[in-house]
Amino acid sequence: MNEVDVLVIGAGPAGMAAATSAQESGARVAMVDDNWSAGGQIWRGIHDSCTRIPAGVRTLWGTQVVARGTSEHTLLLEDSKQAVEVAFDKLILATGARELYLPFPGWTLPGVMGAGGLQALVKSGLGIHGKSVVIAGSGPLLLAVAAYLRKAGARIKLIAEQATTKAVSSFAFHMVRYPQKMRQAAALKLSLHGVPYLRSCWVEATEGEGRLRSVRLRQGRKSWTEDCDYAGIGYGLYPNSELACLLGCRLRANAIEVNEWQRTSVDGVFAAGECTGIGGVDLSLLEGAIAGYAACGDTGRASRLFGKRSHAKRFAGALGRAFRLREELRTLPRPETIICRCEDVLYEKLQQMSSFRAAKLHTRCGMGPCQARICGVATAFLFGWRTDSVRPPILPARAASLAIRKEFQREADLKVLP
Amino acid sequence: MPENVTIEVNGSQLPVAAGMSVATALFQAGEFRFRVSATGQPRAALCGMGICFECRVTIDGQANCRSCQILVRDGMVICTS
Numbered sequence: 001m002n003e004v005d006v007l008v009i010g011a012g013p014a015g016m017a018a019a020t021s022a023q024e025s026g027a028r029v030a031m032v033d034d035n036w037s038a039g040g041q042i043w044r045g046i047h048d049s050c051t052r053i054p055a056g057v058r059t060l061w062g063t064q065v066v067a068r069g070t071s072e073h074t075l076l077l078e079d080s081k082q083a084v085e086v087a088f089d090k091l092i093l094a095t096g097a098r099e100l101y102l103p104f105p106g107w108t109l110p111g112v113m114g115a116g117g118l119q120a121l122v123k124s125g126l127g128i129h130g131k132s133v134v135i136a137g138s139g140p141l142l143l144a145v146a147a148y149l150r151k152a153g154a155r156i157k158l159i160a161e162q163a164t165t166k167a168v169s170s171f172a173f174h175m176v177r178y179p180q181k182m183r184q185a186a187a188l189k190l191s192l193h194g195v196p197y198l199r200s201c202w203v204e205a206t207e208g209e210g211r212l213r214s215v216r217l218r219q220g221r222k223s224w225t226e227d228c229d230y231a232g233i234g235y236g237l238y239p240n241s242e243l244a245c246l247l248g249c250r251l252r253a254n255a256i257e258v259n260e261w262q263r264t265s266v267d268g269v270f271a272a273g274e275c276t277g278i279g280g281v282d283l284s285l286l287e288g289a290i291a292g293y294a295a296c297g298d299t300g301r302a303s304r305l306f307g308k309r310s311h312a313k314r315f316a317g318a319l320g321r322a323f324r325l326r327e328e329l330r331t332l333p334r335p336e337t338i339i340c341r342c343e344d345v346l347y348e349k350l351q352q353m354s355s356f357r358a359a360k361l362h363t364r365c366g367m368g369p370c371q372a373r374i375c376g377v378a379t380a381f382l383f384g385w386r387t388d389s390v391r392p393p394i395l396p397a398r399a400a401s402l403a404i405r406k407e408f409q410r411e412a413d414l415k416v417l418p
Numbered sequence: 419m420p421e422n423v424t425i426e427v428n429g430s431q432l433p434v435a436a437g438m439s440v441a442t443a444l445f446q447a448g449e450f451r452f453r454v455s456a457t458g459q460p461r462a463a464l465c466g467m468g469i470c471f472e473c474r475v476t477i478d479g480q481a482n483c484r485s486c487q488i489l490v491r492d493g494m495v496i497c498t499s
Binding site for chain 1: 465487
């Protein structure tokens, strides 16, 4: 059995900070991530001091958490070849966030991606030079993605932000208190010179045969079509809380609830970063560091960061308020629009359902490989549904991986009984 | 110049830059149908970060691999559906 003092799930900014501070406090630390290197989504592909792993920290790349392990304080992990149980004394969840996608006619067309999703592919080497791209959705990430793609040679036709000009301006006003973010924003503005940044504007539909050819936009009464090769559309970020739910951690407003020490409602389990609420990289780093110290009982060093964390948190509050999603986005799906992309469940089928549970039972909505990570969030927005409890395995896993856990062997035995 | 590797996509040899994800390599090769959905529609990568499972392809005989989470390897055999 592999055993560590502190097991960190996720190697983005929060996870890296947590591993670093736990290591500093003398703990034996291991860090798990389903990507192939450190940095998470924001530092993907960056190789510098940000993504340097502190010496002595064990890392498991390309590895996902599948379920609880056989005994308390263990988790079952799987990589492309094998499964392993890791025992820990303290667990730090730094599972980050995913993009929030809202369904509209044509959102399943190849070439329509998340804004962050498109950026991830370009970071991985997708040639975007000379390609025309529409960026849409909501939040400051749209500007960062557009600037990144433009630098890589893309022709950014426009950025469609669903929030109002007033909301965006009030957010900009809040940024005055954060000089570093102001400098970043100024740099973004400069690099996006000449690119239309349309407010109160969104993608209504996309068109194309087998791949994206154009998007139809709406701004007030005006509706028009823009040809493009790729569209990056994301409506902000949503905390990854599945593992926390599996472990029984309480959530608050879709994020993992933590106290001042970044401790969750479950003994020995801490959480930090975007999975505890969307707040940006600065907040993630501070929360991660606090979680790492606190997990090792180093309350002195942890509490010294409380002031900085409060400051960073106020920024998070302004972010959430400014980019609240508008009602019109609920009216985009047509009866024949697919809502659950894994099982191809149509909007008209879901309209007849009273809850997410009913939808699962009657239509298979949310029963596919993504385990409702996409449609659960979409239907929460469209219908106000709450997704069901999380069940193991939290991601599709190989039967052989599950078989190393005794309870699953028993369950499997039961299932083959006549 | 980045180092090149050769992968096989649906029977054709394809030189690509090392360090790319399989999803990126497929788009780069003009392949916009990674898989066929439950009702027969073409699908390709959406989230680029291993969450949505839209980018599933068969790699070296193993079905349902998330192509956005796997880097190309020399001699890798990829089948879209």
